[in-house]
Amino acid sequence: MWDRFTGKKRVTSREVAKQRLQLVLIHDRSDISPVMLEALKADLIAVISEHLEIDQEGIEITLSESRGRSRLLATIPILGRRTRR
Amino acid sequence: MPGRVITITSGKGGVGKTTTTANLAVCLALLGQRVVAIDADIGLRNLDVVLGLENRVVYDLVDVVEGRCRLRQALIRDKRLSEMYLLPAAQTRDKTAVNPGQMVEICNQLRPDFDYILIDSPAGIEQGFQNAVAGADEVIIVTTPEVSAVRDADRIIGLVEAGEKGPARLIINRIKPDMVRRGDMLDVSDVLEILRIDLLGIIPEDEHIIVSTNKGTPVAHDIGVPAAQAFRNIARRLRGEEVPFMSLGGSDNLFGRLRRLIAPRSDTH
Ligand SMILES: Nc1ncnc2c1ncn2[C@@H]1O[C@H](COP(=O)(O)OP(=O)(O)OP(=O)(O)O)[C@@H](O)[C@H]1O
Ligand SMILES: [Mg+2]
Numbered sequence: 001m002w003d004r005f006t007g008k009k010r011v012t013s014r015e016v017a018k019q020r021l022q023l024v025l026i027h028d029r030s031d032i033s034p035v036m037l038e039a040l041k042a043d044l045i046a047v048i049s050e051h052l053e054i055d056q057e058g059i060e061i062t063l064s065e066s067r068g069r070s071r072l073l074a075t076i077p078i079l080g081r082r083t084r085r
Numbered sequence: 086m087p088g089r090v091i092t093i094t095s096g097k098g099g100v101g102k103t104t105t106t107a108n109l110a111v112c113l114a115l116l117g118q119r120v121v122a123i124d125a126d127i128g129l130r131n132l133d134v135v136l137g138l139e140n141r142v143v144y145d146l147v148d149v150v151e152g153r154c155r156l157r158q159a160l161i162r163d164k165r166l167s168e169m170y171l172l173p174a175a176q177t178r179d180k181t182a183v184n185p186g187q188m189v190e191i192c193n194q195l196r197p198d199f200d201y202i203l204i205d206s207p208a209g210i211e212q213g214f215q216n217a218v219a220g221a222d223e224v225i226i227v228t229t230p231e232v233s234a235v236r237d238a239d240r241i242i243g244l245v246e247a248g249e250k251g252p253a254r255l256i257i258n259r260i261k262p263d264m265v266r267r268g269d270m271l272d273v274s275d276v277l278e279i280l281r282i283d284l285l286g287i288i289p290e291d292e293h294i295i296v297s298t299n300k301g302t303p304v305a306h307d308i309g310v311p312a313a314q315a316f317r318n319i320a321r322r323l324r325g326e327e328v329p330f331m332s333l334g335g336s337d338n339l340f341g342r343l344r345r346l347i348a349p350r351s352d353t354h
Contacts, residue, residue: 012268017232018275024232025239025279 026063030070037061044074053079087196088119091203091323092221094245096237098208100229101258104294104303105316106205107135111305112320114169118200121160123191124174125217126207127182133173137164137301147175147182149191156194165306170199180212185219192220201323210244218245224253225285230260230271239280254285256319261290262334272335286319288312289333 027033041061048054055077062073093106103126110122124132127147133139144159149172156172163169172191175182188204195202206217218224224245228238238255245253257276264270273287291312297304305316311331318328 010268014265014268014271014275017271018279021232021235021271021279024236028236028239029243 026065026070029065030063032063032070032072037063040072044076048076049082051082053082055079086200088199088202089223090192090196090221091201091223091225092125092206092218093203093225093227094206094214094217094241095208095227095234096210096241097228097234100227100234101256101288102208102227103131103135103205104298105225105227105256105258105288106203107132107303108305108313108316109320109323110136110169110201110203111166111303112317113201113203113323114163114166115305115317116320116324117168118324119168119198120166120201120203121170121172121195121199123172123202123204125183125188125204125213127174127213127216128176128179129207130174130176132205133161133171134301135298136171136303138171138173139301142173145173145175146191147178150183150187156191180207180216183216184212185216188216189220210240214241214244218248218250221250224250225256226253226282227256227258228276228280229258230265230273230276232271235271235276235279242280242282252283254283255280256286256288257284258288259290260287260333265334270334273330273333274335284330285322286315287330287333288315288319289331 041059044061045054045056045059058077060073060075064071064073093102093109095102106122110120113120122132122136123146124130125146126132133142138161141161144154146159148154149156149159160170160172163171192202204217204221207213226238226241226245228234242253255277257273260273261270265272273284277284289311291304291310293304293307293310294312297307304310304312307313315331318331321328
């Protein structure tokens with residue numbers, strides 16, 4: 001209660017458990033492991049880099065769920081166009 | 086009306102399947118129903134001791150399947166409830182001694198004579214589980230409010246859906262209201278939000294369960310004990326009654342939240 005007034009937030013073990021469960025189930029349900037996502041990311045970088053100059057550090061690839069479907073979200077910051085040979 | 090075959094399963098072991106099966110059998114029998122409980126955990130027979138019937142076992146499920154006795158001969162009548170029977174598991178064999186087709190056959194033979202056929206499933210997703218759900222009209226999934234148990238429950242829900250058994254219903258067992266209030270345990274609404282299946286019941290952590298299991302008298306016989314009340318509520322819901330859920334430390338506005346959260350798995354955001 002007090003935390004609510006002071007604006008401080010204690011992260012309870014319940015919340016931690018819930019978040020971990022939600023994440024692990026997204027992977028379980030889609031049968032896509034974190035390791036597989038990493039491999040996918042590497043491939044995406046390779047393909048996109050042929051056309052665009054991208055910020056490899058800023059890439060975010062996540063799995064989420066909506067309407068009962070797994071969704072792959074890729075956010076790829078573009079630095080510029082690659083001048084092709 | 087032919088009996089309903091209801092399988093109690095979980096994925097993770099030790100979450101309370103056998104306790105639930107025994108107590109629901111007792112509660113349904115107390116409501117005047119003809120009940121048979123089948124122990125499908127072959128090799129790890131437990132339901133007989135939880136029901137206090139271990140000294141009466143003569144034949145078992147495998148004896149029936151292998152033709153050493155008739156089905157009727159293997160059924161053990163309860164000490165207190167004349168309309169309640171146990172079909173025990175074999176203790177010295179393993180899951181491969183029975184196949185799903187044989188389980189279906191046993192269920193079909195029992196349907197005309199009983200109102201409820203409850204099957205206590207072994208943990209896991211292997212053949213023992215496949216045997217236990219093969220003849221089921223309905224599946225009840227038991228979990229505890231812990232990460233690993235809920236994760237395994239999710240896996241089982243997927244398998245049950247794939248088996249076209251109709252929607253499974255959930256029992257959340259061993260809830261500790263104090264821990265929920267402190268924010269140190271997933272509450273009922275968290276688990277439902279994650280698993281997105283219908284809630285059949287919630288059972289508090291209750292030492293009476295251990296005492297009653299020691300004695301071989303299911304806790305459901307002890308009127309006034311919290312766990313007994315929880316099992317009685319579940320039995321009435323199985324009968325089709327609307328019984329409010331106990332309050333076990335979840336948010337104040339539990340009912341409203343529950344109702345909103347019980348949405349089919351496929352159309353939540
Ligand atoms: N609500 C509860 N409160 C206290 N103890 C409980 C509760 N539910 C179950 N138990 C205890 O937990 C233990 C495991 O329960 P049980 O044997 O019913 O689980 P199970 O799912 O059948 O296990 P297995 O997967 O090994 O078959 C038992 O000792 C039981 O007495
Ligand atoms: Mg058991």
